[in-house]
Amino acid sequence: xxxxxxxxxxxxxxxxxxxxxxxxxxxxxxxxxxxxxxxxxxxxxxxxxxxxxxxxxxxxxxxxxxxxxxxxxxxxxxxxxxxxxxxxxxxxxxxxxxxxxxxxxxxxxxxxxxxxxxxxxxxxxxxxxxxxxxxxxxxxxxxxxxxxxxxxxxxxxxxxxxxxxxxxxxxxxxxxxxxxxxxxxxxxxxxxxxxxxxxxxxxxxxxxxxxxxxxxxxxxxxxxxxxxxxxxxxxxxxxxxxxxxxxxxxxxxxxxxxxxxxxxxxxxxxxxxxxxxxxxxxxxxxxxxxxxxxxxxxxxxxxxxxxxxxxxxxxxxxxxxxxxxxxxxxxxxxxxxxxxxxxxxxxxxxxxxxxxxxxxxxxxxxxxxxxxxxxxxxxxxxxxxxx
Numbered sequence: 001x002x003x004x005x006x007x008x009x010x011x012x013x014x015x016x017x018x019x020x021x022x023x024x025x026x027x028x029x030x031x032x033x034x035x036x037x038x039x040x041x042x043x044x045x046x047x048x049x050x051x052x053x054x055x056x057x058x059x060x061x062x063x064x065x066x067x068x069x070x071x072x073x074x075x076x077x078x079x080x081x082x083x084x085x086x087x088x089x090x091x092x093x094x095x096x097x098x099x100x101x102x103x104x105x106x107x108x109x110x111x112x113x114x115x116x117x118x119x120x121x122x123x124x125x126x127x128x129x130x131x132x133x134x135x136x137x138x139x140x141x142x143x144x145x146x147x148x149x150x151x152x153x154x155x156x157x158x159x160x161x162x163x164x165x166x167x168x169x170x171x172x173x174x175x176x177x178x179x180x181x182x183x184x185x186x187x188x189x190x191x192x193x194x195x196x197x198x199x200x201x202x203x204x205x206x207x208x209x210x211x212x213x214x215x216x217x218x219x220x221x222x223x224x225x226x227x228x229x230x231x232x233x234x235x236x237x238x239x240x241x242x243x244x245x246x247x248x249x250x251x252x253x254x255x256x257x258x259x260x261x262x263x264x265x266x267x268x269x270x271x272x273x274x275x276x277x278x279x280x281x282x283x284x285x286x287x288x289x290x291x292x293x294x295x296x297x298x299x300x301x302x303x304x305x306x307x308x309x310x311x312x313x314x315x316x317x318x319x320x321x322x323x324x325x326x327x328x329x330x331x332x333x334x335x336x337x338x339x340x341x342x343x344x345x346x347x348x349x350x351x352x353x354x355x356x357x358x359x360x361x362x363x364x365x366x367x368x369x370x371x372x373x374x375x376x377x378x379x380x381x382x383x384x385x386x387x
Contacts, residue, residue: 032075033069033072033102033329034076034101035322037052038078038079038091039107040108041080043082043084044083044214044239045109046083047241048109048314049081049108051312051315054306054315055319058299061306062302069329070329070335074326077099085109085112085115088115089115092104102335103125104126104127105322105325106128106130107132108131109239110134110136110185110190111134113134113152114186120149121147124337126344127150128344130153130317131314133262134187137150138362146362147363151359153354154286155367156364157193158190159387161198162194163369164191164198165196167260167385168204172233172282174204175203175204176232177204177205177206177235178229179192179195179206180211180235181211181236182213182239187237187239187262188264191262192209192235207229208225208229210222212242214239217245218249223249226250232258233258233260236260240265240267240269241269244269244273244278247274251276259278261283262283263313263314265281266312267312268309268312280375281373282374284370288370289379295352296353299316300353317354324350324357369384370384
């Protein structure tokens with residue numbers, strides 16, 4: 001009887017211990033480290049999520065082939081928020097509470113990254129956004145305080161907008177431009193603001209500022225207003241799907257003005273959607289596949305081998321995000337969320353596919369921006385502009 005009782009107690013202790021062994025952020029059991037990823041894998045921005053997920057896949061394949069992190073393989077658990085901000089909270093909570101991830105790789109769209117960041121901050125789980133550029137992703141706009149667990153590896157809109165404002169005025173010598181932006185997207189409104197501020201500061205004039213809502217299909221009223229405003233170019237800080245449609249409608253109305261954009265244009269789908277209408281357009285981006293740097297060419301080659309296409313700037317950012325996160329776990333020597341957070345904050349001079357990256361006090365990446373031009377259905381390198 002006593003032996004049986006002891007065995008039952010031991011068995012009960014084992015079950016209780018097993019049931020409590022995986023707390024939030026404890027996705028490092030067994031022989032693997034579990035990292036969450038959420039993105040727009042379907043819906044109107046589905047190409048963004050797919051491009052990012054592909055970039056993460058290439059990075060994790062490399063890391064695991066080299067032996068993993070802390071002697072364990074990396075496993076990515078991916079959730080689709082369907083391009084809907086209201087879905088983000090649900091999928092990120094699932095990653096943290098059910099999948100027990102040690103960290104999260106975030107969204108492309110800034111609005112969705114902010115929604116995911118709120119969940120991660122509450123749970124004290126580190127989140128790294130590959131390419132959300134709105135300034136409020138890493139800073140609480142209510143308090144002005146830096147979010148302790150939220151980071152990004154891309155440049156931010158104040159820098160990107162300044163780059164394109166300077167490029168339009170000093171490189172292209174435009175003095176009058178029109179702006180057509182998505183009034184519902186934090187990314188678009190922020191980029192429009194910073195572009196205008198720099199362009200006007202340099203001596204240019206924004207002759208008209210028109211707006212739309214992402215997913216709209218008819219832009220003729222806004223474009224007609226732009227046509228009659230005397231602009232020399234149009235700045236469209238939107239996403240690839242809207243930019244392609246706007247370009248086609250502009251050309252159908254006889255508008256031949258050059259088009260300028262931001263990194264939201266950075267997806268191969270743009271060339272199908274925009275066709276000849278986007279030829280000659282110039283946009284800010286995170287990298288150029290033509291860069292001869294060995295790190296860039298290694299990434300491009302492996303991505304092409306795996307997915308049979310040239311990686312976009314968003315793919316490159318996601319690749320760097322996964323690499324930097326795993327590098328932080330290695331430097332931390334631990335999968336404890338606070339240790340990962342501290343290592344991310346200490347990231348300096350990390351050499352990635354999108355340049356040499358350091359994380360500053362605002363948890364933003366200090367890195368260059370690239371300007372590319374659409375030529376015969378591909379992005380061609382124009383110039384690099386450093387911080």
